[in-house]
Amino acid sequence: MQNPRRRWFDSLLAWYFVIVWGSGFIATKVGLQYAAPFTFLTLRYAFGLACLIPVVFVLRPRWPASPRELAHILVAGLLMHAANLGGSHYAQYLGMSAGVTALILAVQPLLTALIASRWMNQRLVPRQWLGVALGLAGVALVVWHKIDIRAIRWASLAAVGCSLVAITAGTLYQRVFCPRVDLNSAALLQFAISLAVLAPLAWAVEGMQVRWAWQLFAAIAFLVILASILGVNVLHTLMRHGEAARVTSLMYLTPVFAVALELLLFGVIPTPLSLAGMGITCLGVAMVAWQKPRPAAGA
Numbered sequence: 001m002q003n004p005r006r007r008w009f010d011s012l013l014a015w016y017f018v019i020v021w022g023s024g025f026i027a028t029k030v031g032l033q034y035a036a037p038f039t040f041l042t043l044r045y046a047f048g049l050a051c052l053i054p055v056v057f058v059l060r061p062r063w064p065a066s067p068r069e070l071a072h073i074l075v076a077g078l079l080m081h082a083a084n085l086g087g088s089h090y091a092q093y094l095g096m097s098a099g100v101t102a103l104i105l106a107v108q109p110l111l112t113a114l115i116a117s118r119w120m121n122q123r124l125v126p127r128q129w130l131g132v133a134l135g136l137a138g139v140a141l142v143v144w145h146k147i148d149i150r151a152i153r154w155a156s157l158a159a160v161g162c163s164l165v166a167i168t169a170g171t172l173y174q175r176v177f178c179p180r181v182d183l184n185s186a187a188l189l190q191f192a193i194s195l196a197v198l199a200p201l202a203w204a205v206e207g208m209q210v211r212w213a214w215q216l217f218a219a220i221a222f223l224v225i226l227a228s229i230l231g232v233n234v235l236h237t238l239m240r241h242g243e244a245a246r247v248t249s250l251m252y253l254t255p256v257f258a259v260a261l262e263l264l265l266f267g268v269i270p271t272p273l274s275l276a277g278m279g280i281t282c283l284g285v286a287m288v289a290w291q292k293p294r295p296a297a298g299a
């Protein structure tokens with residue numbers, strides 16, 4: 001039976017992850033007003049490296065012990081950072097609404113559950129499969145009022161599809177091939193490889209044009225420190241403590257939190273359909289994450 005203190009600690013980490021990931025939609029929306037996607041991500045990872053270099057000098061984390069371990073870390077970083085964020089940001093840049101993007105990316109927990117069930121020996125009971133389906137249906141209701149199918153273009157659909165595949169594959173890849181990697185050294189290496197890939201794209205595709213403003217700096221600082229560094233560390237800590245499907249099912253709550261934050265900050269009132277979707281999403285997450293406590297030994 002899991003230690004009660006660790007259960008509470010994991011719960012706090014999970015809610016931090018949900019809040020930061022949900023807020024990230026707002027921060028990204030702000031940042032993209034001042035720089036195109038690849039340029040914005042280039043600035044983001046450059047700032048990330050500036051934050052992490054002093055950290056690794058002080059903490060002296062463990063570095064990859066072999067070229068093979070280094071390669072695994074870099075591949076996971078390209079998937080989770082460059083490909084995932086590059087795809088999702090560029091989809092919105094090409095005209096796909098935030099609602100459609102969020103809905104497509106919300107399929108990740110379902111893909112993760114399918115992969116984990118098929119190849120990682122993590123069987124899901126029928127209740128959990130029903131929870132996955134309910135979670136996806138709830139997210140659809142939350143964002144339904146924002147969906148305009150006519151706004152979807154094949155290029156943007158391909159971009160968000162790449163993002164979905166990348167974040168699913170990257171999360172599982174790092175869990176399988178880098179299970180005990182030091183997260184601080186891994187983050188620095190992954191930021192560096194992402195910057196090396198995205199900076200040339202930003203220059204070639206977007207001309208590296210930036211409208212400098214304090215809002216841009218605030219968005220980058222929030223996304224780097226609270227999301228990319230602390231949020232990703234929280235995600236992988238939870239992945240190490242639990243099952244892949246249970247952890248990634250928490251991502252269903254991020255669109256719910258984003259809608260609530262939009263209401264508080266911008267006065268955008270969700271429709272009754274969205275409110276119903278929030279309730280269904282929370283029910284689905286509970287069905288996937290809840291486990292019946294095991295009886296104590298000798299009981």
